[in-house]
Amino acid sequence: MYVRCMLTMQDLNDPQSNPLPLLSCVRTTCDASDYYLCVWNSLYPHDAYFDLAMLSKINHEFVAEGKLGLEFKEPKQLLSIDTQYMLLLNLLCYQIKEIIKGKKVNVETRRIPKLVFSTKAVMNHFDPLAVEFVSVDRFDNRLLNMRNLTTLTMKNCDLPTIPVEIGHLPIEYLDITGSKLPINQDTFWDWMSMTVICGTLTTLKINSIGLTRLPFEIMYLKSLETLFATNNKLTYLPEIICEVKNLKSLFVADNKLVYLPYCIKRLFALMDISNNLIIGTVSPDDDHLHKYMIELTTKQKNDAENAVPSLSHLSLYSLMDNCVTFKRQDIPRTLWIYFNVMGRCNKCKRWTLPEYCQVGFKDMIVHSILYGDRFEPGQFMVCSNKNNCKRLV
Ligand SMILES: [Zn+2]
Numbered sequence: 538m539y540v541r542c543m544l545t546m547q548d549l550n551d552p553q554s555n556p557l558p559l560l561s562c563v564r565t566t567c568d569a570s571d572y573y574l575c576v577w578n579s580l581y582p583h584d585a586y587f588d589l590a591m592l593s594k595i596n597h598e599f600v601a602e603g604k605l606g607l608e609f610k611e612p613k614q615l616l617s618i619d620t621q622y623m624l625l626l627n628l629l630c631y632q633i634k635e636i637i638k639g640k641k642v643n644v645e646t647r648r649i650p651k652l653v654f655s656t657k658a659v660m661n662h663f664d665p666l667a668v669e670f671v672s673v674d675r676f677d678n679r680l681l682n683m684r685n686l687t688t689l690t691m692k693n694c695d696l697p698t699i700p701v702e703i704g705h706l707p708i709e710y711l712d713i714t715g716s717k718l719p720i721n722q723d724t725f726w727d728w729m730s731m732t733v734i735c736g737t738l739t740t741l742k743i744n745s746i747g748l749t750r751l752p753f754e755i756m757y758l759k760s761l762e763t764l765f766a767t768n769n770k771l772t773y774l775p776e777i778i779c780e781v782k783n784l785k786s787l788f789v790a791d792n793k794l795v796y797l798p799y800c801i802k803r804l805f806a807l808m809d810i811s812n813n814l815i816i817g818t819v820s821p822d823d824d825h826l827h828k829y830m831i832e833l834t835t836k837q838k839n840d841a842e843n844a845v846p847s848l849s850h851l852s853l854y855s856l857m858d859n860c861v862t863f864k865r866q867d868i869p870r871t872l873w874i875y876f877n878v879m880g881r882c883n884k885c886k887r888w889t890l891p892e893y894c895q896v897g898f899k900d901m902i903v904h905s906i907l908y909g910d911r912f913e914p915g916q917f918m919v920c921s922n923k924n925n926c927k928r929l930v
Contacts, residue, residue, distance in 0.1 A: 538644075539564035540629050542603075542620035544578060549613040551707070563618060565589070565632050565644040572636045572644065574607065576616070582666060587616070589636050600630050624626070657844035673718040676700070687737070691716055698724065701864075704731020712742040714765070722752070723865060729754035730862045736760055744768050744788075756780040757862050767791050767809070773825040776800055776880030776918075780857075786906075789813070796822040799883060799915030802901045809906045810913070819898055819914055826891045826916070829878045833892060846893060883917040885926045894918040 542562035548554055561578035566586070571585040587609055596606030605618040605626055620626050635642045669688040670680045675695050680686060686706045695713040704727070716744045718725060728734060730753065740763045741755075749770035755761070763786040771792040778784070779800035787801075787808045792815040801808075816825075821827045846854075853875055856863070857872050865873065875890060901915040920926035 538628065540618070540620055540625045542618045542622075542626070544576065544619075545615075546576075546580075547615040547617065549608070549615055551906055558617075558619065562690075563616075563629070565629065565636070565642070567642075567644050569856055572642070574616070574633070580664075584665060587614070589611075589633060592633070595630070595633065597630050600627055605630055633872040644704065675897055679753065681706070696725075699728050701727040701731060704728035704734040706733065707737045708734055710740045710889040711738060712740075713746060714742050714744040714748055726752040726901050727864045727866075729757050730864050732862075734758075735862070739763065741765070741785075750877055751775060751778065753777055753873075754865070759783065762786065764788065772823070773916075774798055774801070775877050777876060779804060780798050795819055796898060796914040796916050797901075798880065799899055799901055799902065799917035800881065801884060801903075802915060805904065807904050807906050811905075811907050812901065817914060819916075824896070824916070826878055826896045828919075829874070830891050839916075846890075850875075850890060857888050880918045882920045882926060884919055885928075887920070889920060893921055895921055 539562045541560075541562055543558040544563060545558040545907050546556055548556070559578040559580060561576055563577075564575050566573050572589040574589055576585045576587065587607075590609070591609045591611045592607060593610045594606075594608035596608070597674050599605075601623060603620045603623045603626055607616045607618070608614075609616070616627065632644065645819070646695070655749050665682045666685055667683050668685050669881045670677070670683060670686055672680070672689075672691040672694050674693075676699060678700070680689065681700065681702050683706065686708055688710045689703070689706075689790050690710075690712045692712055694713070696713060696716045697719050699713075702722075735757045737760060738758050741758065741761060742765040744765050747766040748766060748771060750771060751766065751774060753775065755764070758781060760783055762779075762783060764782050765788040767788050767790040769789075771789060771794060773794060774789065774797060776798045778787075779798060782804070784804050784806050787806045790809045791812045794810060794815055796815065796819050797810070818896065847874060849869075853872060856868075857879070879888060879890050881887060882894065896916065896918055898914045898916055900912040902910050903913045905911050
């Protein structure tokens with residue numbers, strides 16, 4: 538027997554709290570010789586068990602009107618039941634009284650889970666089957682047990698790290714807007730290389746976190762449709778963003794972008810690029826590939842014109858062509874820089890690096906959310922060696 542009701546669960550340790558009544562089912566149940574009141578509602582989809590031996594008071598004056606109050610010593614809670622099923626409530630009240638008198642009452646028997654309802658459980662409302670979790674100030678490790686989690690919000694949190702294990706959860710929506718990230722972000726984005734989240738994440742919000750460049754791991758997020766990275770310090774978008782083939786909306790307002798990668802044209806993404814430094818012309822000082830080349834030539838003699846790609850470059854291309862996912866730390870640190878500057882040749886579509894290409898700018902149509910379709914400068918790369926530049930079939 539169970540009673541459908543509106544149930545208010547008042548924590549008597551915190552009389553100031555003002556809990557809302559929840560649509561619930563309550564029933565008595567028995568495990569060995571112990572009797573419990575079992576509560577099921579949206580807060581406790583796996584039932585909460587109140588030990589009837591801990592009952593300190595029954596307010597039954599209005600049971601004929603469908604109202605019953607049960608006060609427990611442990612946990613210190615007042616459960617107020619309000620139902621239209623007066624007869625059932627009468628029966629429940631009678632049962633409870635008989636149980637308290639020590640009589641053997643015929644109720645449903647079942648094994649009560651080890652984790653019987655406790656005050657602590659009331660405090661944190663943690664439910665491993667929850668699909669949504671909002672962190673208040675920091676990463677909460679318990680959420681790693683939420684195997685059905687699809688929405689994770691960690692706004693304005695202190696996030697020294699995000700454990701790689703969240704990549705095993707089927708998260709579709711992740712928001713870390715305004716959170717404080719570590720200065721050294723080497724391992725911070727590892728979760729993006731985990732198989733499950735790569736296939737499920739459709740919306741990522743990384744606004745206002747002081748990003749100076751997009752993490753290259755973003756290219757693993759094959760289902761990503763919407764990326765928010767507004768109010769950061771991005772000076773360019775790497776070409777690898779075009780590997781996120783499902784991207785439909787890109788919000789990068791309030792950054793320091795001067796141009797976009799030309800390949801983004803192929804994504805047909807709606808963009809918000811307002812409040813950047815895009816003025817139509819690009820000075821070499823603002824061109825990240827130009828800066829990379831200058832650094833390179835100061836380090837070594839530049840004989841790139843007819844150069845054969847080095848072995849590390851070839852292995853890099855191979856990693857990209859075979860869509861191998863890896864964690865940043867798995868490859869030499871010296872290779873990391875390449876993910877910011879590598880791109881596909883605009884003609885043959887093969888992977889290349891600035892040392893083997895000519896870099897140029899072309900106007901391209903950007904589908905701007907604010908201004909409609911507009912022409913903006915797009916940066917492209919084309920193989921220097923024409924003999925190598927053959928379109929792959
Ligand atoms: Zn080419």
